[in-house]
Amino acid sequence: MDIVEIRHLKKYFKDGSQVVKALDGIDLSIEKGKFTVIVGASGSGKTTLLNTIAGLYEPTEGTVIVDGLDLSKMGEEQLTVFRRRRLGFVFQGYNLIPELTIKENIVFPLELDDTRPDAAYFSNLVHLLGLDNYLDACPHMLSGGAQQCAAIARALITKPSVVLADEPTGSFDMKTTQNVAGLLKMTAATFHQTLVVITHNLDLAQLADRVVRLQDGKIVQ
Numbered sequence: 001m002d003i004v005e006i007r008h009l010k011k012y013f014k015d016g017s018q019v020v021k022a023l024d025g026i027d028l029s030i031e032k033g034k035f036t037v038i039v040g041a042s043g044s045g046k047t048t049l050l051n052t053i054a055g056l057y058e059p060t061e062g063t064v065i066v067d068g069l070d071l072s073k074m075g076e077e078q079l080t081v082f083r084r085r086r087l088g089f090v091f092q093g094y095n096l097i098p099e100l101t102i103k104e105n106i107v108f109p110l111e112l113d114d115t116r117p118d119a120a121y122f123s124n125l126v127h128l129l130g131l132d133n134y135l136d137a138c139p140h141m142l143s144g145g146a147q148q149c150a151a152i153a154r155a156l157i158t159k160p161s162v163v164l165a166d167e168p169t170g171s172f173d174m175k176t177t178q179n180v181a182g183l184l185k186m187t188a189a190t191f192h193q194t195l196v197v198i199t200h201n202l203d204l205a206q207l208a209d210r211v212v213r214l215q216d217g218k219i220v221q
Protein backbone atom coordinates (compact mmCIF):
# COMPACT_ATOMS: atom_id res chain seq x y z
CA MET A 1 0.00 0.00 0.00
CA ASP A 2 1.19 3.53 -0.79
CA ILE A 3 0.89 5.93 2.09
CA VAL A 4 1.92 8.98 0.04
CA GLU A 5 0.68 9.38 -3.53
CA ILE A 6 1.77 12.42 -5.46
CA ARG A 7 0.47 13.01 -8.99
CA HIS A 8 1.58 15.67 -11.48
CA LEU A 9 2.58 17.97 -8.66
CA LYS A 10 3.73 21.48 -9.49
CA LYS A 11 4.56 24.20 -7.03
CA TYR A 12 5.44 27.60 -8.41
CA PHE A 13 6.43 30.61 -6.35
CA LYS A 14 6.16 34.20 -7.52
CA ASP A 15 9.36 36.11 -6.93
CA GLY A 16 8.65 39.66 -8.04
CA SER A 17 7.91 39.38 -11.75
CA GLN A 18 9.66 35.98 -11.97
CA VAL A 19 8.05 32.58 -11.47
CA VAL A 20 10.18 30.01 -9.62
CA LYS A 21 9.25 26.46 -10.57
CA ALA A 22 10.21 24.85 -7.26
CA LEU A 23 8.40 21.59 -8.16
CA ASP A 24 7.77 20.99 -11.82
CA GLY A 25 5.81 17.80 -12.39
CA ILE A 26 6.43 15.29 -9.60
CA ASP A 27 4.93 11.80 -9.59
CA LEU A 28 5.90 9.84 -6.51
CA SER A 29 4.42 6.94 -4.54
CA ILE A 30 5.85 6.08 -1.15
CA GLU A 31 5.15 2.64 0.23
CA LYS A 32 3.94 2.31 3.82
CA GLY A 33 6.67 1.48 6.30
CA LYS A 34 9.55 2.28 3.97
CA PHE A 35 12.45 4.67 4.59
CA THR A 36 12.83 7.15 1.72
CA VAL A 37 15.63 9.66 1.45
CA ILE A 38 15.34 12.77 -0.73
CA VAL A 39 18.58 14.18 -2.07
CA GLY A 40 19.43 16.95 -4.52
CA ALA A 41 21.40 20.17 -4.83
CA SER A 42 20.45 23.27 -2.87
CA GLY A 43 17.36 24.83 -4.47
CA SER A 44 16.29 21.59 -6.20
CA GLY A 45 12.93 21.58 -4.36
CA LYS A 46 13.47 19.17 -1.45
CA THR A 47 11.98 21.32 1.32
CA THR A 48 9.15 22.42 -0.97
CA LEU A 49 8.29 18.76 -1.59
CA LEU A 50 8.35 17.90 2.12
CA ASN A 51 6.24 20.94 3.02
CA THR A 52 3.72 20.03 0.33
CA ILE A 53 3.43 16.47 1.71
CA ALA A 54 2.81 18.12 5.10
CA GLY A 55 0.02 20.26 3.64
CA LEU A 56 1.96 23.41 4.53
CA TYR A 57 2.08 24.45 0.86
CA GLU A 58 -0.87 24.31 -1.48
CA PRO A 59 0.09 22.80 -4.85
CA THR A 60 -0.09 25.02 -7.91
CA GLU A 61 -1.22 21.90 -9.77
CA GLY A 62 -1.62 18.19 -9.04
CA THR A 63 -2.71 16.08 -6.08
CA VAL A 64 -1.14 14.94 -2.83
CA ILE A 65 -2.78 12.05 -0.97
CA VAL A 66 -1.38 11.14 2.44
CA ASP A 67 -2.71 8.18 4.42
CA GLY A 68 -5.77 8.11 2.14
CA LEU A 69 -6.56 11.81 2.56
CA ASP A 70 -6.56 14.19 -0.39
CA LEU A 71 -4.99 17.30 1.11
CA SER A 72 -6.58 19.64 -1.46
CA LYS A 73 -10.02 18.68 -0.15
CA MET A 74 -9.21 19.66 3.44
CA GLY A 75 -9.77 23.02 5.10
CA GLU A 76 -7.14 24.79 7.23
CA GLU A 77 -8.50 23.40 10.50
CA GLN A 78 -8.66 19.82 9.19
CA LEU A 79 -5.11 20.20 7.91
CA THR A 80 -3.92 21.33 11.34
CA VAL A 81 -5.46 18.27 12.97
CA PHE A 82 -4.10 16.03 10.19
CA ARG A 83 -0.58 17.36 10.80
CA ARG A 84 -0.85 17.01 14.55
CA ARG A 85 -2.20 13.44 14.53
CA ARG A 86 -0.74 11.78 11.46
CA LEU A 87 2.59 13.50 10.85
CA GLY A 88 5.76 13.74 12.87
CA PHE A 89 8.32 16.44 12.08
CA VAL A 90 12.02 16.47 12.81
CA PHE A 91 13.88 19.65 11.86
CA GLN A 92 17.55 20.46 11.65
CA GLY A 93 17.31 22.96 14.49
CA TYR A 94 15.35 20.58 16.83
CA ASN A 95 12.99 23.42 17.90
CA LEU A 96 12.76 22.17 21.47
CA ILE A 97 11.13 24.61 23.87
CA PRO A 98 13.98 25.85 26.12
CA GLU A 99 11.86 26.46 29.23
CA LEU A 100 10.39 22.95 29.26
CA THR A 101 12.08 19.76 30.45
CA ILE A 102 12.85 17.02 27.96
CA LYS A 103 9.85 15.03 29.16
CA GLU A 104 7.56 18.05 28.79
CA ASN A 105 8.94 18.71 25.32
CA ILE A 106 8.33 15.13 24.21
CA VAL A 107 4.70 15.01 25.35
CA PHE A 108 3.93 18.55 24.15
CA PRO A 109 2.19 17.50 20.88
CA LEU A 110 -0.19 15.29 22.91
CA GLU A 111 -1.09 18.14 25.23
CA LEU A 112 -2.07 20.26 22.23
CA ASP A 113 -4.56 17.51 21.52
CA ASP A 114 -5.65 17.06 25.15
CA THR A 115 -4.45 13.46 25.23
CA ARG A 116 -2.13 11.61 27.57
CA PRO A 117 0.90 9.58 26.56
CA ASP A 118 0.60 5.82 26.38
CA ALA A 119 2.97 5.09 29.29
CA ALA A 120 4.46 1.92 27.83
CA TYR A 121 5.03 3.55 24.42
CA PHE A 122 6.59 6.62 26.06
CA SER A 123 9.05 4.52 28.10
CA ASN A 124 9.91 2.37 25.12
CA LEU A 125 10.59 5.39 22.91
CA VAL A 126 12.63 7.20 25.56
CA HIS A 127 14.65 4.09 26.23
CA LEU A 128 15.34 3.35 22.55
CA LEU A 129 16.56 6.91 22.07
CA GLY A 130 18.78 6.81 25.17
CA LEU A 131 16.93 9.60 26.97
CA ASP A 132 16.08 7.86 30.27
CA ASN A 133 18.46 9.99 32.31
CA TYR A 134 17.56 13.30 30.69
CA LEU A 135 13.81 13.49 31.22
CA ASP A 136 13.98 16.19 33.90
CA ALA A 137 16.79 18.15 32.25
CA CYS A 138 16.29 21.25 30.13
CA PRO A 139 17.32 21.10 26.46
CA HIS A 140 20.45 23.27 26.85
CA MET A 141 21.94 20.69 29.23
CA LEU A 142 22.02 18.07 26.46
CA SER A 143 24.43 17.57 23.55
CA GLY A 144 23.19 18.36 20.03
CA GLY A 145 22.78 14.66 19.29
CA ALA A 146 20.74 14.06 22.46
CA GLN A 147 18.57 17.12 21.73
CA GLN A 148 17.88 15.74 18.29
CA CYS A 149 16.91 12.41 19.89
CA ALA A 150 14.42 14.31 22.06
CA ALA A 151 13.07 15.98 18.92
CA ILE A 152 12.68 12.52 17.34
CA ALA A 153 10.83 11.27 20.43
CA ARG A 154 8.55 14.32 20.23
CA ALA A 155 7.87 13.62 16.54
CA LEU A 156 7.00 9.98 17.25
CA ILE A 157 5.00 10.35 20.48
CA THR A 158 1.69 10.82 18.65
CA LYS A 159 2.32 7.56 16.72
CA PRO A 160 2.21 9.37 13.38
CA SER A 161 1.76 7.43 10.14
CA VAL A 162 4.45 9.46 8.40
CA VAL A 163 7.60 10.99 9.86
CA LEU A 164 9.10 13.87 7.86
CA ALA A 165 12.61 15.13 8.54
CA ASP A 166 14.44 18.03 6.85
CA GLU A 167 18.21 17.68 7.31
CA PRO A 168 17.85 16.07 10.76
CA THR A 169 21.59 15.58 11.12
CA GLY A 170 22.58 18.85 9.42
CA SER A 171 25.33 20.14 11.69
CA PHE A 172 26.48 16.92 13.35
CA ASP A 173 29.85 15.20 13.10
CA MET A 174 29.95 11.81 11.41
CA LYS A 175 29.55 9.72 14.56
CA THR A 176 26.56 11.70 15.85
CA THR A 177 25.02 11.64 12.36
CA GLN A 178 25.30 7.86 12.25
CA ASN A 179 23.85 7.49 15.75
CA VAL A 180 20.91 9.83 15.17
CA ALA A 181 20.22 8.43 11.69
CA GLY A 182 20.36 4.85 12.97
CA LEU A 183 17.99 5.69 15.85
CA LEU A 184 15.56 7.47 13.53
CA LYS A 185 15.49 4.46 11.23
CA MET A 186 15.24 1.97 14.09
CA THR A 187 12.40 3.74 15.91
CA ALA A 188 10.43 4.20 12.67
CA ALA A 189 10.87 0.50 11.89
CA THR A 190 9.93 -0.54 15.45
CA PHE A 191 6.69 1.42 15.32
CA HIS A 192 5.93 0.71 11.61
CA GLN A 193 6.20 4.31 10.56
CA THR A 194 6.99 5.63 7.11
CA LEU A 195 10.05 7.82 7.14
CA VAL A 196 10.85 10.53 4.58
CA VAL A 197 14.15 12.29 5.17
CA ILE A 198 15.90 15.08 3.29
CA THR A 199 19.64 14.90 3.58
CA HIS A 200 22.91 15.83 1.96
CA ASN A 201 24.51 13.07 3.96
CA LEU A 202 25.51 9.98 2.00
CA ASP A 203 25.88 7.82 5.13
CA LEU A 204 22.26 8.54 5.93
CA ALA A 205 21.18 7.91 2.32
CA GLN A 206 22.81 4.49 2.51
CA LEU A 207 20.43 3.42 5.27
CA ALA A 208 17.39 4.13 3.08
CA ASP A 209 15.16 1.66 1.24
CA ARG A 210 14.98 4.15 -1.57
CA VAL A 211 16.71 7.36 -2.64
CA VAL A 212 14.73 9.97 -4.60
CA ARG A 213 16.90 12.52 -6.37
CA LEU A 214 15.55 15.95 -7.24
CA GLN A 215 16.97 18.30 -9.83
CA ASP A 216 15.32 21.59 -10.80
CA GLY A 217 12.00 20.51 -9.32
CA LYS A 218 11.89 17.16 -11.10
CA ILE A 219 12.74 13.60 -10.04
CA VAL A 220 15.81 12.28 -11.82
CA GLN A 221 17.25 8.76 -11.75
Ligand SMILES: Nc1ncnc2c1ncn2[C@@H]1O[C@H](COP(=O)(O)OP(=O)(O)OP(=O)(O)O)[C@@H](O)[C@H]1O
Binds near residue numbers: 014015020040049
Ligand atom coordinates in the same frame (compact mmCIF):
# COMPACT_ATOMS: atom_id res chain seq x y z
N1 LIG B 1 8.47 30.61 -0.05
C1 LIG B 1 9.16 30.74 -1.19
N2 LIG B 1 9.01 31.83 -1.99
C2 LIG B 1 9.71 31.96 -3.15
N3 LIG B 1 10.56 31.04 -3.61
C3 LIG B 1 10.76 29.94 -2.87
C4 LIG B 1 10.08 29.73 -1.62
N4 LIG B 1 10.47 28.53 -1.10
C5 LIG B 1 11.36 28.02 -1.96
N5 LIG B 1 11.53 28.86 -3.03
C6 LIG B 1 12.41 28.62 -4.18
O1 LIG B 1 12.09 27.35 -4.70
C7 LIG B 1 13.28 26.62 -5.07
C8 LIG B 1 13.35 25.33 -4.26
O2 LIG B 1 13.58 25.65 -2.89
P1 LIG B 1 13.69 24.56 -1.73
O3 LIG B 1 13.80 25.31 -0.46
O4 LIG B 1 12.59 23.59 -1.88
O5 LIG B 1 15.08 23.86 -2.10
P2 LIG B 1 15.93 22.79 -1.27
O6 LIG B 1 16.22 21.67 -2.22
O7 LIG B 1 15.23 22.46 0.00
O8 LIG B 1 17.29 23.58 -0.99
P3 LIG B 1 18.30 23.51 0.29
O9 LIG B 1 19.12 22.26 0.09
O10 LIG B 1 19.12 24.74 0.16
O11 LIG B 1 17.48 23.47 1.55
C9 LIG B 1 14.43 27.57 -4.82
O12 LIG B 1 14.71 28.23 -6.03
C10 LIG B 1 13.89 28.54 -3.80
O13 LIG B 1 14.49 29.80 -3.92
Ligand SMILES: [Mg+2]
Binds near residue numbers: 046047048
Ligand atom coordinates in the same frame (compact mmCIF):
# COMPACT_ATOMS: atom_id res chain seq x y z
MG1 LIG C 1 15.72 22.74 2.02
